[in-house]
Amino acid sequence: MLYSMPNWRVGGYSYLFEPLWWVGMITMIVGEVANFAAYAFAPAILVTPLGALSIIISAVLAHIILRERLHTFGILGCALCVVGSITIVLHAPQEREIESVTEVWDLATEPAFLFYAAMVITTSLVLIFHYLPQYGQTHIMFYIGVCSLVGSLSVMSVKAIGIALKLTLSGMNQLIYPQTWAFTMIVIVCIITQMNYLNKALDTFNTAVVSPIYYVMFTSLTILASVIMFKDWDRQNPTQIVTELCGFVTILSGTFLLHKTKDMVDGPPTLPVRLPKHTDEEDGFGQEGIPLKRQDSLRS
Numbered sequence: 001m002l003y004s005m006p007n008w009r010v011g012g013y014s015y016l017f018e019p020l021w022w023v024g025m026i027t028m029i030v031g032e033v034a035n036f037a038a039y040a041f042a043p044a045i046l047v048t049p050l051g052a053l054s055i056i057i058s059a060v061l062a063h064i065i066l067r068e069r070l071h072t073f074g075i076l077g078c079a080l081c082v083v084g085s086i087t088i089v090l091h092a093p094q095e096r097e098i099e100s101v102t103e104v105w106d107l108a109t110e111p112a113f114l115f116y117a118a119m120v121i122t123t124s125l126v127l128i129f130h131y132l133p134q135y136g137q138t139h140i141m142f143y144i145g146v147c148s149l150v151g152s153l154s155v156m157s158v159k160a161i162g163i164a165l166k167l168t169l170s171g172m173n174q175l176i177y178p179q180t181w182a183f184t185m186i187v188i189v190c191i192i193t194q195m196n197y198l199n200k201a202l203d204t205f206n207t208a209v210v211s212p213i214y215y216v217m218f219t220s221l222t223i224l225a226s227v228i229m230f231k232d233w234d235r236q237n238p239t240q241i242v243t244e245l246c247g248f249v250t251i252l253s254g255t256f257l258l259h260k261t262k263d264m265v266d267g268p269p270t271l272p273v274r275l276p277k278h279t280d281e282e283d284g285f286g287q288e289g290i291p292l293k294r295q296d297s298l299r300s
Contacts, residue, residue: 003237025218033074040162044155044226045244046092048219052081052251055258072262080254087247091240095233100172101164108156113229120149122191136200140209147194152225154190157183159226210258216252225246 031054038047056078063070070078098104107113124146131142149276160183164174174180201210227233 036158038162038164039155039159040166041228043095043232044159044239045223045232046088048155048222048226049088049251050246051219052215052255053085054082055255056211059258064174067117071261073257075078075165075223077254077258077261080257081251082254084250084252084254087250088244091236091243091247093240096232096235100167101174101177101180101183104160104163104183108160108228110160110229111227116225116228118203120153124149126196136202140213142199142203143197143204144210144217145164146197147201147214148221150190150193150197151218152221154187155222156193156225157186157190161187165213170220175294209259211254215255219248 035047037050058067059070059074059078062068127142127146131139132146136142161180164177164180164183168174198210198214201214236244
């Protein structure tokens with residue numbers, strides 16, 4: 001199979017000449033900067049689950065700009081995300097008062113979090129070098145597992161950098177501490193690893209499947225890492241903790257509902273097309289062992 005070189009104005013790179021694409025890219029960068037800043041002022045157990053609000057905004061903008069129909073189940077999914085987000089905001093723990101990046105480093109080097117970090121690194125290495133070469137093309141959980149595990153460490157480091165920058169801007173220079181630059185290096189390594197395997201997952205499997213699974217695993221592990229490192233739940237009673245978990249589960253339900261039914265249309269259902277049995281497509285592969293997503297792209 002021969003592939004032609006990409007044309008800058010026709011094909012895969014034509015979007016670079018669309019002003020709307022650049023507007024979207026700039027707003028995404030601004031949003032990520034704001035998300036980065038949020039970790040400096042609020043606990044990760046609050047900031048990370050609220051990322052589901054971007055799903056609602058995307059669905060509404062797709063309905064307005066792209067003329068994609070937002071059906072009944074889509075509206076219900078958005079409503080669930082809003083209710084869950086409000087529940088978490090109302091019962092989230094207060095941000096811990098930290099006066100130096102060295103204090104964050106002390107939290108990160110406590111035995112409990114060191115054990116968690118060691119488990120994350122060990123599990124990620126086992127997945128990368130043992131399981132991904134054999135099962136990466138057929139089992140979605142391995143790619144997403146690496147992204148989510150490494151992502152939980154990156155969020156903790158991002159929060160540490162955010163706190164360091166906040167203190168620096170307030171007059172207490174934290175850039176002189178080696179711990180600040182150690183957290184920076186951890187963030188760079190984790191983000192590169194995370195983006196690499198997330199792109200592989202999106203290239204191999206359907207986005208509608210990757211997105212909700214990744215959101216659930218990444219958010220769950222981030223909350224776990226934050227609870228271990230910053231001890232968020234130590235300052236809350238059991239009722240508040242259970243309410244937060246209920247809000248998180250509500251957001252998960254809305255997210256899955258949005259992604260699962262995003263291609264559904266209101267009206268009478270159509271008859272499904274029955275595929276012949278005992279074909280390679282039953283396990284997600286077409287001819288020559290190519291994943292269905294790639295196989296479809298080759299046919300087109």
